[in-house]
Amino acid sequence: MTSTEPRLIPKLMGARVKRKEDPRLIQGRGTYVDDVKLPGMLHAAFKRSDIAHGRIVSIDTSAAEAMPGVELVLTGAQLAQHLPPQPVMTPFPAPPHHAITPDVVRFQGEPYAVVIATDRYIARDAADAIVAEIEPLPVLVDPEAAMQPGAPQIHEGFANNVAIFIPAGTGVDQAAGTVNNAAIEAAFAQADVVISQRMINHRLAPTPIEPRGIVAHWEPGKEALTIWASTQSAHLFKGFIAGLLGLGEDQVRVIAPEVGGGFGAKLIYGEDYAISAISRMLGQPVKWIEDRSEAFMTTSHGRGILGYIDIAARRDGKVLGVKARLIADIGAYETLFTAAIPTLTNGMLSGVYDIPAIRAELTEVFTNKTPTDAYRGAGRPEGIYFIERAMDMLARELQMDPAELRRRNFIQPHQFPFATQAGNLYDSGDYEKALDKALEISGWESLKAERDAARAEGRVVGLGMSFYVEICGVGGWEHASVTVQKDGRVVATTGTSPHGQGHETTFAQMLGDQLGVPIEHITVLHGDTAIVRQGTGTFGSRSQVAGGTVLMMAGEKVRDRMASFASHMMDANPADLAFENGRIFVKGSPGSGKTFAEVAGYAYMGAGTAAMSGMAYPPDAQPGLSEEAFWEPGGAGTFPFGCHIALVEIDRDTGELELRRMIAVDDCGTIINPLIVEGQVHGGLAQGIGQAMVEEVVYDEDGQLITGSFMDYAMPRASDFPMFEMDKTVTLSPHTPLGTKGVGEAGTIGSTPCIVNATVDALSPFGVKHIDMMLRPERLWAIINTNGGQA
């Protein structure tokens, strides 16, 4: 625990408050992008490449143009005259990436033309009527083949298809560009045991159930563009659109209405730029809604990192060093954060352990596949997967209980803030406490006995654990405003942009406690750049840390103003005032005092009106009760953590993997709404377990996406899971006033290695030391049934 003392007496905070968002959503009254309908609105459909790599020779749009109802057909080359290539948000070099390709298609599904029509069925028919001649080019799907000298080049200027190469960790001075191998080599030289393993953290499709979509409405004369978009950041979206279209930010308003999930994959895409530019050309509103098939092909994929991992340790279990050669298969282009995501993997390789020497070498490679970008966890699950698999292999090699091995290597509470050799500065942690809790609630020792008894009966049962840490709260500044209205009710805006996380509720709980106002009197607005003055958005589990903190700062300022007006009204010292239940009163006499509406009414009078009513206004005071704040978290981030334990069983006859128990102990610092935090962990667990057990993006050797629909890409279903058994520890972050740390990605990060560790344990009697995901029944069956099913 740190010394940060919560300054508030929590009443709403910490309570299982039902969500304010829900009444509209459970009645089907929410407005998602596809629900927006404007007079004169046209519909777009994109023409996409069937092949993974080819040069466009010719495009015949005449049949499409001739169809009744078709208003406009544009090829990529035509659009490129109005629209420069898309920007990225990383400092790394990126090849040009047009919204619609003008010359070469580099992955299946890349658009090369667009149709605008009066109806979405007509638009689709017309897109189908476009005929193109595309000369096939050699296709690269395997990143290790793509980075070989002599491989065909996907982009000019990127030799061997390498986008970036980054060494990191012990002995690497990135600023000076020097690398010193002495420490890492010494670590490996001293080791009693070295384990080396190639591991794949495979590609996934983020798959929010609402596909992407946009309505763009340019109003000629007004010279203004209003956009409704399914995005995780209305403000980033606005800035990018204004920049690429050459507009002032004041000319663009972006509304993220209800957003049906994001998971990192909904920021901004080529289609958004194209539709915005076309609306401006036509002076009419244009809508585009992604099909699910398009989503699989063109919404960014996640993960896709191959690791060659070496771990060196003493026989007593002390880890001395970790080496990781990472190859990220980033697909055909760099989108907003593509190149930055795998660098987060480098940074997580220390896990929760005090490892004296770590070296990572990351190569990001172009292939003819959908670009990768953020997906829940974004680089961090890959890093934790590699280190947690390596720790598990080490425990097995040393014949040590995996809990004990972890315990021996934990960073200790007194070591925080702790600078890892992987380059992160961890804020706080008490890992042993979370481990002990997980062991206790799972009944670890009896689970082991249960597993052994099942094995004795010939069943294939395994027990696994993982311990994760993650970074939250990065991504720069955030903005908030808090206004006490004339009627005493409170309206706040947040620059974070929720899409299921329940900010309207959580943030209202925080303000309710801070201002002493019933939650029913508080409205939190978000996701509209005309209402929310500034913002950064919701990604990287940053909303509570960045958005929650800055909201409290704005709230504090308003509270101070309220106190000064109230003290004048009541002739009391501001420091003696209490705020409770929508009233302000002198501490100790709650019966007296003023209501929020009374104080607000007074504050909004101004000196002139007050004088006319015979009231004295505070000298030098200006009217109003509205404040805003900007805040940038201190760069280093907050580091929530947790321990997951899984018990799995594999059916001998079918190879089917059943998750029988899933125990999760998470520590995300102070919890504002346990109901919402549980929901976040559940969802994260399901996605992490999904990666291990059912989900995988698969391409064939021609770059054809095999998993292009829900028929082929397995989504986790309700019957795939048992009831998750959850508990928590609370370690405060010193970086945030309430000690919050963030939770959005936690479950996703810990659960994947946990399932694989349990599965390897189940298969260990068959000699298995490692198995790559995803854990297909036929592969498990084959392992069990070679040697006639004998262990």
Add this chain to the structure above:
Amino acid sequence: MSTRVPVTITVNGKVRTAEVEPRLLLVHFLRENLGLTGTHVGCDTSQCGACTIMVDGQSAKSCTIFAVQADGCNLQTIEGLAPEGGLHAMQEGFWEEHGLQCGYCTPGMIMSGVDLLNENPNPSEAEIRKGIDGNFCRCTGYQHIVKAIQYAAKKG
């Protein structure tokens, strides 16, 4: 374009008549023609269940049905599940148990939950999980959805 076909469909108790293209999906008829946008579209292969409604008292995926096939049918959508101003026990359960996050799967999930309890008023946890396997939720991990349905079952 193609010839239009007259249909008469009862939706949430109101009789609606329209002339539609034979290829118009029922979900688009509800959303575009009637403005009932609570029924969502999440896929193009009839898997996700976001479009689930009641057709003659049984749950059905409205993206799998042409509007012309629903001629003469009695439909109920999320907007018509509870009397104006009130909530159905299933809606209440989703609110009480935090059975939704982004809310996109929710209308379909609620309709499937209602259908499940119509057929089996006292389902076990496993039966609930099996019963909603045709509905995907990417946000919740399903646990609170299971609890929401249990809540509604208990309320009866």
